[in-house]
Amino acid sequence: MRQAAPRPYAASRPIEIVEVELDPPGYGEVQVAVASVGVCHSDLSTVDGTFVRPVPLAIGHEAAGTVEAIGPGVSRVALGDKVVFSFVPTCGHCVACAGGRPALCEPGNRANAAGTLMRGRRPVRRDGQQLYTQLGVGGFAERTVCAEESLVRIPADTPLEIAALFGCAALTGLGAVLNSAQVEAGTSVAIFGAGGVGLMALFGAVIAGATEIVVVDPVAEKRALARELGATATVDPAAGDAAEHVRGILADRGADYAFEAAGNVSALESAYMATAPGGTTIAVGLPRSDATAAIPHSLLVRHERTLKGSFMGSAVPQRDIPRYIALWRSGRLPVERLISGTIGLDGINGALDALAEGRTIRTLCAIPS
Numbered sequence: 487m488r489q490a491a492p493r494p495y496a497a498s499r500p501i502e503i504v505e506v507e508l509d510p511p512g513y514g515e516v517q518v519a520v521a522s523v524g525v526c527h528s529d530l531s532t533v534d535g536t537f538v539r540p541v542p543l544a545i546g547h548e549a550a551g552t553v554e555a556i557g558p559g560v561s562r563v564a565l566g567d568k569v570v571f572s573f574v575p576t577c578g579h580c581v582a583c584a585g586g587r588p589a590l591c592e593p594g595n596r597a598n599a600a601g602t603l604m605r606g607r608r609p610v611r612r613d614g615q616q617l618y619t620q621l622g623v624g625g626f627a628e629r630t631v632c633a634e635e636s637l638v639r640i641p642a643d644t645p646l647e648i649a650a651l652f653g654c655a656a657l658t659g660l661g662a663v664l665n666s667a668q669v670e671a672g673t674s675v676a677i678f679g680a681g682g683v684g685l686m687a688l689f690g691a692v693i694a695g696a697t698e699i700v701v702v703d704p705v706a707e708k709r710a711l712a713r714e715l716g717a718t719a720t721v722d723p724a725a726g727d728a729a730e731h732v733r734g735i736l737a738d739r740g741a742d743y744a745f746e747a748a749g750n751v752s753a754l755e756s757a758y759m760a761t762a763p764g765g766t767t768i769a770v771g772l773p774r775s776d777a778t779a780a781i782p783h784s785l786l787v788r789h790e791r792t793l794k795g796s797f798m799g800s801a802v803p804q805r806d807i808p809r810y811i812a813l814w815r816s817g818r819l820p821v822e823r824l825i826s827g828t829i830g831l832d833g834i835n836g837a838l839d840a841l842a843e844g845r846t847i848r849t850l851c852a853i854p855s
Contacts, residue, residue: 487501487541487542487543487544487545488500488502488541488542489541490534490535491534493534494839495533495835495836495839496835496836498835499835500835500838501533501545501626501835501838503832504612506610506611506612506617506627507610507612508610508611508629508630508631509607509610509611510557510631511555511557511609512557512558512605512607513558513559513605514557514559514560514604514634515557515603515605515607515631515633515634516553516555516556516557516560516563516569516631516632516634516637517553517555517556517629517630517631518551518552518571518631518632518637519551519552519554519855520549520551520625520628520630521550521551521552521646521853521855522549522550522551522649522650522850522851522853523549523625523626523650523850523851523853524548524549524651524653524654524655524682524848524849525829525837525838525846525850525851526547526655526848527681527682527683527771528654528772529545529547529620529838530838530841530842532545532620533545534842537772538775539601539620540600540601540618542612542615542617542618543617543618543619543620544610544617544618544619544620544624544626544627544630545620546620546624546625546626546627546851547571547573547620547622547623547653547654548571548625548650548653549571549623549630549653550568550569550570550571550646550647550649550650550652550653551568551569551630551646552566552567552568552569552646552855553565553566553567553568553569553637554629560634561634562634562639563634563637563639567639567642568639568640568641568644568646569637569638569640570638570649570650570652570653570807571622571623571625571636571637571653572636572637572638572653572657572801572803573598573622573636573654574588574591574594574595574598574621574798575591575593575594575597575598575622575632575633575635576588576589576591576594576804577591577593578635580592580593586802587800588801589798589799589800590797594622594635597622597633598621598622600618601620602622603619603622603631603636604622604633604635604636610624610630610631622636626831626834626851627831627853628853638804638807640652640807640808641808641811644811647850648814648822649811650850651824651848651850652807652810652811653807654682655821655824655848656686656807656810656821657798657799657803657807657810658683658770658796658798658799659682659683659684659685659688659689659690659747659799660799660806660810661690661798661799661800661806662683662690662745662747662796662800663675663687663690663691663694663743663745664690664799665796665799665800665801665806666768666770666794666796666799666800667743667745667766667768667796669690669691669694669696669742669743670694670695671694671695671696671697672697673742673743674696674698674699674700674740674741674742674743674762675691675698675700675741675742675743675744675745676699676700676701676702676732676741676743676744676745676760676761677691677699677701677702677717677745678702678728678744678745678746678748678753678754678756678760679745679746679747679748679749679753679771680702680711680712680747680847681708681747681748682824683747683771684701684703684745684747685708685711685712685847686821686824687745687747688712688716688717689716689820689821691716691743692715692716693818693819696743697718698735698736698741699716699719700718700719700720700721700735700736701713701719702720702722702723703720703723704722704724705844706722708844709722711823711847714823715820719735721735727756728756728760729756729757729758729759732744732760733760736762739762739763740760740763740765741760741761741762742761742762742764742766743761743765743766744760744767744768745767745768745770746770746771747770747771748771749771749772750777751773751777751778753771754767754769754773754779755780758779758781758782758791758793761791762789763789763790763791764789765789765791766791766792766793766794767791767792767793767794768794768796769793769794769796824848825847825848825849825850826840826845826846826847826848826849827849827850828849828851828852829849829850830851830852830853831851833851834851837849
């Protein structure tokens with residue numbers, strides 16, 4: 487990606503498929519043959535300029551593949567391992583990591599902001615120019631070099647096309663419910679946004695034992711899918727005040743836990759107003775950096791509500807990705823239902839158009855070995 491571009495992306499083509507030079511892995515680095523990559527809303531937000539990233543950028547972050555070369559000092563993975571990428575590399579030693587919050591890893595997030603790998607390298611070059619790497623992954627490629635801290639080893643019999651979904655959508659959506667909110671059995675949940683992350687949050691609410699789950703989304707097909715996947719009710723925000731509708735469904739009380747998974751201010755404000763007294767509102771979607779929400783101060787105090795953020799689902803990737811794969815293997819996490827279609831690398835720009843228009847949940851880019 488050379489720069490942010492306007493829609494339609496199939497015409498403006500912000501993502502170019504070109505040949506690049508890839509340096510061999512350095513100290514603590516790994517070369518991975520990429521098998522599949524999800525087209526995620528964070529990619530869309532990078533292409534449309536919502537997230538400002540350094541360019542030119544090797545883009546793509548929700549990915550899975552096979553280790554094909556390792557640099558000196560690598561101990562977490564070995565040749566031939568199947569791996570899922572974590573979009574925040576986690577050092578394991580900083581204050582955040584030591585405190586059990588690796589999603590907030592200080593050197594990992596610094597490297598992501600700079601567009602480099604964990605140790606500051608930029609191993610991708612084109613015509614002698616170094617490229618930046620999106621979130622330490624650069625997954626829309628046949629192969630990539632990353633820090634070993636960006637990888638989670640998975641069971642050898644895990645299908646790689648399924649595994650990619652666990653690197654972002656599952657970590658973020660399931661983790662928001664199971665880690666950030668710690669939803670209890672018998673409680674009520676409202677989810678604002680039925681994209682990949684929102685529907686993963688729905689899976690999490692079902693797994694946690696929530697007895698009432700209301701999903702809010704403007705797309706009829708997504709509301710129908712949410713009902714099939716376990717939502718007890720759905721709301722079209724175009725039909726009026728979504729928070730009022732949610733409260734009406736939940737005995738005029740509101741949800742014990744309300745999740746904003748749309749990445750926009752109005753969804754967060756609605757989620758807050760749909761939260762029950764004593765309940766918790768969790769902001770999951772990433773808006774523009776200058777976005778500001780208006781929250782009634784008096785309700786925060788008088789209703790003893792909690793408003794909290796959830797980044798990467800408050801995940802511990804080395805722990806959570808294998809757990810979520812085990813849930814999928816047991817039949818309790820049917821992530822296949824979220825796959826809208828499969829494309830090649832040349833179809834990424836069109837897939838971004840479909841995502842921007844709300845026509846897809848997760849399109850997978852399959853990369854032949």
